[in-house]
Amino acid sequence: MNCVETPYCRRVAYYETDKMAIVHHSNYIRWFEEARTAYMCQNGESYADLEKKGFLMPVVSVNCRYRSPVGFDDEVEIYTRLVSFNGARMKFEYKIYTDGGNRLVVTGDSEHCFIDAETRRPLNMKKANAEFYEKCTLMLGEKQN
């Protein structure tokens, strides 16, 4: 695992476990969101600011593969990577590790589109927000190298 990016780290809360005594599978989808928010922020794009500018980034699809469970108080590291972006769609991949990076917990991805907060109509960010478009294109290029 030769990732250069800083992972997003967090501990498992009690309320995130279920009666199997492991994290309920729906919560990883929520952690993807936390990790994506942190990743965008690290790369100079605050999602909170993006929304203030009138853009929303709804989720188009989510895929998640559960490889090994984690339980209450376990520490996890979430690696996020932008894997595609064309102005209209954006795709992230996630890898969640525990035990200091030695055990793979979950892998997954999420795809997003862009819409206008007011009209809820789809947008191409190349036109709608050139600065965002360039930053994401750069983010994509760096990860690919």
Next chain:
Amino acid sequence: MNCVETPYCRRVAYYETDKMAIVHHSNYIRWFEEARTAYMCQNGESYADLEKKGFLMPVVSVNCRYRSPVGFDDEVEIYTRLVSFNGARMKFEYKIYTDGGNRLVVTGDSEHCFIDAETRRPLNMKKANAEFYEKCTLMLGEKQN
């Protein structure tokens, strides 16, 4: 338990349990909300419609006492009662039962105020929405008898 009102019924979902194998205590607060929504609807006031008219009903306080646990797939009945209303504030009480009404699970209450959806300023519904005011006053009277 000589309640005349129809309780709001639901089953415990798997994702609502925690590693103690019982419902996580935060979820009862969410069930209060579900029950309150159903209760208002039964009494001719859809909360969804109230919001469409521009009114919000944020929660000012919640109190909850846990008496007996429930687990996955258990059926619960939630009794809701409006216990005070003066146009500016509104208070509901809840009783959650299981085992066909024979076991008391949780009791609690929630207090609400009214605000304008746009300005987020507090409102007195006596002025802001007379129809709602009358309906709630009536609802309160009926429950007291």
Next chain:
Amino acid sequence: MNCVETPYCRRVAYYETDKMAIVHHSNYIRWFEEARTAYMCQNGESYADLEKKGFLMPVVSVNCRYRSPVGFDDEVEIYTRLVSFNGARMKFEYKIYTDGGNRLVVTGDSEHCFIDAETRRPLNMKKANAEFYEKCTLMLGEKQN
């Protein structure tokens, strides 16, 4: 949509919405679980009973495609279908509709394995629980016709 099966119906709770004023995408994964539980029960297999017998059915993967949003108080119907089962793995597909079945909201699937509740070791239900195996094989056959 020529489904013969009875859909699982529910309303959107307020706490399931997010600041986009639509259901947060993670909640559909939770609804899949509710619908799967109801579907298994309809087909004579209570998941609560299965757990009491010492079997767990952890989720191996989840895929979800978001086609159209729903908001607070909207009614949804969830159609569940068992699409594969070989004793060791089981796959369900889901279709969530709203507007009386006229608008497709979400499609997805979930794959499950079987483990022993004590040892947490994988099981083949053909050996471990022949009755369950036969019921599921039947369930699969019926849906395919």
Next chain:
Amino acid sequence: MNCVETPYCRRVAYYETDKMAIVHHSNYIRWFEEARTAYMCQNGESYADLEKKGFLMPVVSVNCRYRSPVGFDDEVEIYTRLVSFNGARMKFEYKIYTDGGNRLVVTGDSEHCFIDAETRRPLNMKKANAEFYEKCTLMLGEKQN
């Protein structure tokens, strides 16, 4: 606010907001739990370890007063204080601040009892776990001074 204790800090996740564009009120109860877990750990009592030793600490009551809302990506600090403990019952108080400690968001408390993880019978920790009893008595004393 002359607290000596280190607050538990976290940011608001998107999935914790609701359609009012603020944190859903049930989530503060979950944050109380996160803060309580961190507070106990800071004071030398890991709740995860306590459970491994066979003790559970179910919630007996929760009270919560909502004073000012927070929204997506806001940073909050949660101050936790043990306010009573007699071996059989334990009570914590919480204060949640934002804006660098300048705005009070929520105040509340939670009461807990102790049960045996196996039998689910109530326990007095003075007998059941003397080390825990002493640590908590100390914790209580320190906070009162």
